[in-house]
Amino acid sequence: MTDTHRNETEAGPSRRDVLAGTAGFMAAVAGLSALASPARAQAAPRPHILYILADDLGFADVGFHGSDIKTPNLDKLAATGATLGQFYTQPMCTPTRAALMTGRYPLRYGLQTGVIPSGASYGLATDEFLLPQALKSVGYSTALIGKWHLGHAKQDFWPRQRGFDYFYGPLVGEIDHYKHEAHGVVDWYRDNKQVVEEGYDTELFGTDAARLIGAHDPKTPLFLYLAFTAPHTPFQAPQAYVDRYPNITDPARRLYAAMISAMDDQIGKVVAALEQRGMRENTLIVFHSDNGGTRSKMFVGEGAFHGELPASNAPYRDGKGTLYEGGTRVAALANWPGRITPGAADGVMHVVDMMPTLARLAGANLDRSKPLDGVDVWSALSSARTSPRDGVVYNVEPTQGAVREGNWKLYWHALLPPKVELYDLAKDPSETTDVAAQHPEKVAALQAHVVDLARTMAPPLFYAAALKAALSAPLSTPTGALYGLGMEDD
Structure with missing residues (x-):
């Protein structure tokens, strides 16, 4: 790695992602309730599912919400799909990812507070039935490319042991985006093997996802969970992306914007791979952040910034780690050509709704799940109908x-x-x-x-x-x- 591949003006130490509770996220994506009869449901092809998660993205920091940060690929998906104006997550990383995987609020299994630290021995309970297990049981090929953060102390917690056929990325939370280390320890895996690789992690994730799609048999339904580490601290980006924002004077905001644009470029690469493989028309794409953007110095490290914090959750209050709207209502969209009506789907949704919604679309049985908090929101997601959800547990x-x-x-x-x-x-x-x-x-x-x-x-x-x-x-x-x-x- 040379200096031309890395910006040396990184914005300081890691954010302290450690307090706060969680509440959830009312997601999108789901069942076959739009199909009138069992015969029609049986005839409908099961979709490939590309589920994209950003890490600490501010609600206002995407082009389709009016930002000066350039996200043309996300903007195109938003314009031809549904924007989800009341999509909720938990206020922090681990709880949101757990809610997505289980369809249950993290308070049910002890992951409602903070994140799983690198020195911890616990993880997402192994008696929880996870989304990839449900999809795999009905013939889906399942892959996680990106951040896991649901347990690392023993292999029983790792993605390959929890229903994913393939895993590439970090097990813990915050890593250096070039060194792929957390607290000086390499945190980079392919399946169950630790590997040492060079490169900017956002670009490595996009390249690997495009490669996986290019080698995939379209006849087999695919669930690809693409969990970026951007724009989480440390704020680092290739200089070419930083140079896109000469008008942003605050160094942290400029690096943050560069990270988002880098992520957007990789999303474009992955969507192009779906098109080239002939899979795009039957692929449901869901995108959202794991929580609101950082608005508190307690999450970025003492002395890290001297100006404004980089993320904007406008018009919502506060941000990551809090139970205010800015910490839990996130930028989100869903896109499936011909199946999702373009426009605003403003009904209330939470990330726990993703499990029952996606499982029903896939024809998966959830009898092995513990009692779900999520509900099937496909009707609201696909055609802007009233959401079946009236309440949220933040x-x-x-x-x-x-x-x-x-x-x-x-x-x-x-x-x-x-x-x-x-x-x-x-x-x-x-x-x-x-x-x-x-x-x-x-x-x-x-x-x-x-x-x-x-x-x-x-x-x-x-x-x-x-x-x-x-x-x-x-x-x-x-x-x-x-x-x-x-x-x-x-």
């Missing part, structure tokens, strides 16, 4: 919780001093005016819902890992060093 954990019913959203800060906030999202989607005092009955009802959920939640696994790290460290250990022991910034 997250529930010992320190906080947030739920939505209809247009009412309650955010309960349980730590001392406790505080309850209520918002009418129909009138105030930016959450500028707390109306809890004006609606005590609604507050009481939604608080009761949060308490009911809290009574059933599994203990957060993150707390046990953090406590173990703190107790095992010498008293002289600096607080920041605990990240490498079991609390980190992924």
Whole structure:
């Protein structure tokens, strides 16, 4: 790797991705409810599925939301498909990915708080039935190219052991985009084997995905989960992409924009590979971020930035790691030529809805799943009909919780001093005016819902890992060093 392949003005240390809870994400993509009869459903071809996840992308930071950041390939998919204006995820990485894989809120199995640190021994429970397992059971070829972050301490947690026929990428969370290392340790795998490779990870992911599609038999349905590490910290990009933004003066924002454009180019390459292989017309493409963009310095490292933080979640409040809309309502789209009506599908959807929606489209049986929180949203996704979902559980954990019913959203800060906030999202989607005092009955009802959920939640696994790290460290250990022991910034 030479200096011409890498920008040496990287914007500082890693973000601290470690607090917060999670709540979910109301996804898109799904069943055959648009088909009137079993005969028609049987005759309809099962789609190839390309599921693309960005990492810490701001809601406003795509061209189809009016950004100055150039995303022509995503813009084309948005213009010829459905933009999802109320698509929700969890506020952080691991919980969102778990919700996608299981169709269940992470509070059900202890992944509702923080992320899985590099020093942790836990992962997504192995008795959970995952989306790739469901699709593989009905003949799909399954592949994950990109970031996993659902367990790495033992192979039982790894993608190849959880239903993926093929895996290429990092197991943990945040990595150096050129060295492919986390905390000085190589985190780069092909299947179950650690490999050492050179190159910018975003470009490696796109190249590998295009290669896989080019070698795929179109007669076999394909599920390709393409999970980019962009634009997550550290902010790094090839100089050619940085040079596209001479008018952005803030160095962090400029690198961040470059990372998004690099990702967009690779998405274009993968879509072109589908077209060349004759698969595009029968491929459902879903794209969204795993959570909102970073708006807090607690997630980017002390002293990392001296100007504005790079991501924009406008018009929504706050960002990654919070239960406000900016942390959980994300940029999203779905595209399937002839099957999804172009336009805005503004119904409420959450990432947990992806499991039942995709499984039904594929004809997969979910009898092995534990009780799902997701619902089939295909009718809303495909033709902008009313979503069957009326509420969302943003997250529930010992320190906080947030739920939505209809247009009412309650955010309960349980730590001392406790505080309850209520918002009418129909009138105030930016959450500028707390109306809890004006609606005590609604507050009481939604608080009761949060308490009911809290009574059933599994203990957060993150707390046990953090406590173990703190107790095992010498008293002289600096607080920041605990990240490498079991609390980190992924």
